[in-house]
Amino acid sequence: xxxxxxxxxxxxxxxxxxxxxxxxxxxxxxxxxxxxxxxxxxxxxxxxxxxxxxxxxxxxxxxxxxxxxxxxxxxxxxxxxxxxxxxxxxxxxxxxx
Numbered sequence: 001x002x003x004x005x006x007x008x009x010x011x012x013x014x015x016x017x018x019x020x021x022x023x024x025x026x027x028x029x030x031x032x033x034x035x036x037x038x039x040x041x042x043x044x045x046x047x048x049x050x051x052x053x054x055x056x057x058x059x060x061x062x063x064x065x066x067x068x069x070x071x072x073x074x075x076x077x078x079x080x081x082x083x084x085x086x087x088x089x090x091x092x093x094x095x096x097x
Contacts, residue, residue, distance in 0.1 A: 007054060015050035015073050016042055035066045057081045
């Protein structure tokens with residue numbers, strides 16, 4: 001948690017930082033919707049500020065996806081996931097068979 005706070009504090013001097021937290025596999029759509037709604041809230045409060053997505057693991061994928069529809073300054077991916085969600089789902093299905 002200290003790493004997240006460190007980067008958020010330092011990058012907030014450049015732009016308004018929206019931290020995309022790690023999520024569980026079954027909460028992906030909810031997390032994506034949360035990112036979009038938080039972005040809209042930030043945009044209403046700070047119309048002229050730069051907005052930056054800061055993300056870890058699966059949050060990186062969600063932040064990159066949200067960046068396609070949100071006018072943001074940048075996306076910073078601190079650690080990309082080793083497996084995509086679809087790959088993990090395939091592995092879980094095979095192990096259940």
